[in-house]
Each structure stands twice: as C-alpha cells, then as structure tokens.
Amino acid sequence: MSLVVVTGGTGTLGRRVVEQLVAAGRSVRVVSRRPHRGGLPAGVEFVRADLQRRGDADVAVAGATVVVQCATTYGRRDVPLARNVIAACRSAGRPHIVDVSIVGVDRIPIFYYRAKLEVERLLANSGLPWTVQRATQFHDLVARLFDLQRRSPVIVVPAGVRVQPVDVRDVATRLVRLADGAPAGRVPDIGGPEVHELRELAVLYQRMRGGRRPVLPVGLPGAAMRAFRAGANLVPGDAVAGTNFTAYLTKHP
Ligand SMILES: NC(=O)c1ccc[n+]([C@@H]2O[C@H](COP(=O)([O-])OP(=O)(O)OC[C@H]3O[C@@H](n4cnc5c(N)ncnc54)[C@H](OP(=O)(O)O)[C@@H]3O)[C@@H](O)[C@H]2O)c1
Structure with a gap:
C-alpha cells in the first residue's frame, strides 16, 4: 500500500494535511523532532526525526510513495533540511515530493523567502518527481501578528500592505489533491x-x-516592504472560495 510521509505533520498546516489524508483513507507517517503530544488521528505512524540530520531523513522517508514537505524552521536552515530530504528520497525509491512555498518568494527579498526559493530550485534540479505549491499568508499568521500585540495600547501594522490570507484547511485540501496526482x-x-x-x-x-x-499604520522602509506594498504577496486570480478571515476568527475565538 502506498505511504504518504508528512514532514512537519504536527505543525499548523501539516496537522490539517494529515487529518485530510487519513479521512481519504491514506496510509500516513508523520515526522517531527519532538515527541507528539497526542492529537494525531488513529492509525497514523509517528517517526521522531530531525531532518537537519541526513541519517534521520533516511529513516523519515523510508518506504514513502509521496513526501508532503511541511517541515520548516522559518529560517535559512530550511535549505539544509531540504537537501537532506532530497538526498534521502533519492536513495529511498524516489518518491514524489510535494513542497509548500510562499507566494512572492521570488519578489520579496527577505531571508526566509530566499531560503524558500532556494528550496524550490533544489527540487526543480533534483531529478526527483516534484510539485511546488505556493500559498499566501495563513489566517493563523495574520491573527498571530495581532495576538502578539494584545498587551499593547495600539495595534501597529505596516502601512499600505495588503494580504490575502488563506485557511490552512483549504491549503491542505489542495496539497492532498496534489499528493494524489x-x-x-x-x-x-x-x-x-x-x-x-x-x-x-x-x-x-x-x-x-x-x-x-486604535490601529496604527506605520510606514516601513526597505525593499521587502516596497514589494509587499506593491502586492507581490497576492494572487487575486488564484483565490480559493474558502474560509475568509471573519469566518476563521469566528471558529477560533
Ligand atoms: N505561515 C504562513 O502564513 C505560510 C504561508 C505560506 C506557506 N507557508 C509554508 O507552510 C509550511 C508549513 O508552515 P507551518 O506554519 O505549518 O509551520 P509550523 O506550524 O511552524 O510547523 C513546522 C513543522 O516542522 C517541524 N520541524 C521543524 N524543524 C524540523 C526538523 N529539523 N526536523 C523535523 N521536523 C521539523 C515542526 O515540528 P518539531 O518542532 O516537533 O520538529 C512542525 O511540525 C512552511 O513551509 C511554510 O513556509 C506558511
């Protein structure tokens, strides 16, 4: 039977991918560094592995037909992590890698986005079967930006920046479809x-x-902020008719 490995399957997005794969009857293995604290659907295999280590990556992807890559360090260490996953996949039957990236990684010059773009390039040149899905900011991220300021007398936001936040469940649905294809x-x-x-x-x-x-928009300098203000993080033409931010906040009181 085919096996779908979800790296970062305990994270914000990965959890939802796992739920939907299981609901669709797939055989699933979740990979993360820390022992999971429950909450995984019944029947899911859990492998504790640090993908920064090549040996762990080998164990993580052994026997996989598809690897859905949701593990992230939210930093530059995503690049060595991806190298390990790719190398492990090469010696493990060459599964299909489905990677999650971010809209605008090629246009917005911040370190994390550069790392994500480099990962996309590594995959494209890996010789392995691959798919890359870029997504806009998750509702969770936008809400977190405001949550973090809950003790502040004002909510500060970068002036002139538009976002098109998406629900992780909608992204997960897309990833499950891609993993099947x-x-x-x-x-x-x-x-x-x-x-x-x-x-x-x-x-x-x-x-x-x-x-x-009060909400206080602040003009922020720099090339990255200019790119955000120019809408490099948006894809109005590729919107999903999914959950909007209001519905997300209602579901997450
Ligand atoms: N947040 C957004 O708005 C947004 C938008 C578009 C795309 N994305 C992309 O979506 C993907 C998932 O993001 P997320 O917000 O769901 O991330 P997250 O909640 O921070 O989850 C990250 C996952 O990666 C695992 N992980 C981290 N380092 C690891 C390592 N060395 N070895 C094994 N597992 C490791 C974590 O588990 P442990 O800590 O237990 O290892 C966790 O399960 C990322 O690629 C991100 O770039 C995010």
Missing part, C-alpha cells in the same frame, strides 16, 4: 478568498475580539 512541477498559486489591507483586518480582529484599541 502526478508530479506537476510548479502549480498555480493558492490564496484566500479576499484581499484586505492589514489595517482593515486589524480593525476586524478588534471588532470580533471585543477590543477598542
């Missing part, structure tokens, strides 16, 4: 159903959470 290279981006200025979402967040603090 043939390797497709870079596929059309996925974004949430609505584009809003961060300022508007901060106001909405306040309304839904019962807060009354």
Whole structure:
C-alpha cells in the first residue's frame, strides 16, 4: 500500500494535511523532532526525526510513495533540511515530493523567502518527481501578528500592505489533491478568498475580539516592504472560495 510521509505533520498546516489524508483513507507517517503530544488521528505512524540530520531523513522517508514537505524552521536552515530530504528520497525509491512555498518568494527579498526559493530550485534540479505549491499568508499568521500585540495600547501594522490570507484547511485540501496526482512541477498559486489591507483586518480582529484599541499604520522602509506594498504577496486570480478571515476568527475565538 502506498505511504504518504508528512514532514512537519504536527505543525499548523501539516496537522490539517494529515487529518485530510487519513479521512481519504491514506496510509500516513508523520515526522517531527519532538515527541507528539497526542492529537494525531488513529492509525497514523509517528517517526521522531530531525531532518537537519541526513541519517534521520533516511529513516523519515523510508518506504514513502509521496513526501508532503511541511517541515520548516522559518529560517535559512530550511535549505539544509531540504537537501537532506532530497538526498534521502533519492536513495529511498524516489518518491514524489510535494513542497509548500510562499507566494512572492521570488519578489520579496527577505531571508526566509530566499531560503524558500532556494528550496524550490533544489527540487526543480533534483531529478526527483516534484510539485511546488505556493500559498499566501495563513489566517493563523495574520491573527498571530495581532495576538502578539494584545498587551499593547495600539495595534501597529505596516502601512499600505495588503494580504490575502488563506485557511490552512483549504491549503491542505489542495496539497492532498496534489499528493494524489502526478508530479506537476510548479502549480498555480493558492490564496484566500479576499484581499484586505492589514489595517482593515486589524480593525476586524478588534471588532470580533471585543477590543477598542486604535490601529496604527506605520510606514516601513526597505525593499521587502516596497514589494509587499506593491502586492507581490497576492494572487487575486488564484483565490480559493474558502474560509475568509471573519469566518476563521469566528471558529477560533
Ligand atoms: N505561515 C504562513 O502564513 C505560510 C504561508 C505560506 C506557506 N507557508 C509554508 O507552510 C509550511 C508549513 O508552515 P507551518 O506554519 O505549518 O509551520 P509550523 O506550524 O511552524 O510547523 C513546522 C513543522 O516542522 C517541524 N520541524 C521543524 N524543524 C524540523 C526538523 N529539523 N526536523 C523535523 N521536523 C521539523 C515542526 O515540528 P518539531 O518542532 O516537533 O520538529 C512542525 O511540525 C512552511 O513551509 C511554510 O513556509 C506558511
């Protein structure tokens, strides 16, 4: 029977991918460094592995038909991690790697995005069957930006930046479909159903959470912020008719 390995299957996105794979009757292995604290669906195999170590990566992907790559360090160490996964896949029957990237990694010059772009290149040149799905910011990330400021008298947001946040469940649905299909290279981006200025979402967040603090847009300098203001993180044409930010906040009180 085919085996789908979900690296980072305990993370925000990976958890949802695992749930949907299991619901679709797939055989699933979850990989992460820390012992999981429960919450994995019944029947899922768990392998504790640090993908920064080549030997661990070999164990993680052994026997896989598909590897859905959701593990991330949110930093430059994603590159060595991906090298290990790719090398392990080469010597483990050459499974199809489905990778999750971010819309605008080629246009927004920040370190993490450069690392994600480098991972895309490694995959494209790996000689392995591969698919890359870029997604816009998750609702969780936008909400976290505001949550982190919960003790501040104002909510600060970068001025003029629009986002198109997407629900991780909608991204997971797309990834499960890709994992079921043939390797497709870079596929059309996925974004949430609505584009809003961060300022508007901060106001909405306040309304839904019962807060009354002012929202303070701040003009931030630099090439990355210019790219964000120019909309390099958006894909209005590739929006999914999924959960919008209001519905997300309602579900996550
Ligand atoms: N957040 C966004 O808005 C957004 C938007 C578009 C795309 N994405 C992409 O979506 C993907 C998933 O993001 P996420 O927010 O779900 O991440 P997350 O919640 O931080 O989860 C990361 C996962 O990776 C695992 N991990 C980290 N380092 C590891 C290592 N060395 N070995 C094995 N496992 C490791 C973590 O488990 P342990 O800590 O237990 O190892 C965890 O399960 C990333 O590729 C990200 O770039 C995110």
